[in-house]
């Protein structure tokens with residue numbers, strides 16, 4: 001094995017300096033607000049504070065799907081939180097999510113505004129509020145929840161594990177990249193075998209399980225994450241690719257992917273979304289600095 005590194009942990013770990021790599025500048029071993037700054041509030045019932053990462057995109061896809069079905073109560077303002085600049089540590093954000101991670105939703109249609117954090121919790125909250133994308137029968141509902149929880153517990157190996165060491169760490173460590181590549185390929189195989197016999201994650205119906213898994217594993221096989229498609233031989237997972245193509249053919253998924261997006265083709269970036277018509281106008285005009 002190359003890149004062998006020797007490290008003898010001290011008796012007590014202490015944080016002394018940023019460790020290099022992307023995001024090192026914002027990471028600290030403590031929680032709580034760093035800056036006193038309130039969040040903006042728009043006119044719609046739902047206020048979303050997010051960025052177009054896979055976890056953020058889950059929620060904007062869900063909201064766009066609900067609007068596509070005619071649920072006007074799902075109208076939302078999507079505010080951009082630039083996590084690289086530390087917006088998640090502003091006091092207004094921390095009041096909604098003490099964990100300082102996007103996405104976070106505030107429902108202001110209720111007598112007292114309700115905060116919802118953790119993308120899985122947000123998907124479940126919206127599915128229950130609008131009685132959509134969560135099957136009613138016990139078997140399919142349970143299968144949907146199985147895969148929703150599977151995604152929430154599996155994706156950190158893909159993002160925080162593989163993505164971090166393959167794309168963001170200051171050096172390439174073979175041990176770490178091997179360990180997480182192995183796990184991510186195992187996860188892709190889990191999905192591939194399941195999708196060989198199922199149209200969607202819970203069977204015949206498109207649910208919050210698909211909405212949750214698509215931005216991560218669908219994005220991976222479509223070549224959107226970490227430029228790792230070739231490295232992980234994602235072409236092997238033909239059933240995942242078939243499912244990802246089916247999901248991405250949905251207009252709401254295409255729109256949801258654009259909201260709060262700051263990466264990729266400029267024409268696919270809608271930094272803030274306040275009206276359905278925002279998608280129609282030339283998006284470059286809407287860029288928020």
Ligand SMILES: N[C@@H](CCC(=O)N[C@@H](CS)C(=O)NCC(=O)O)C(=O)O
Nearest residue numbers: 053055083100101102103118119120
């Ligand atoms: N389990 C959380 C994870 C959220 C998360 O990790 N968000 C990342 C972006 S994808 C973030 O806000 N990172 C900022 C930071 O770590 O300071 C969820 O699904 O909502």
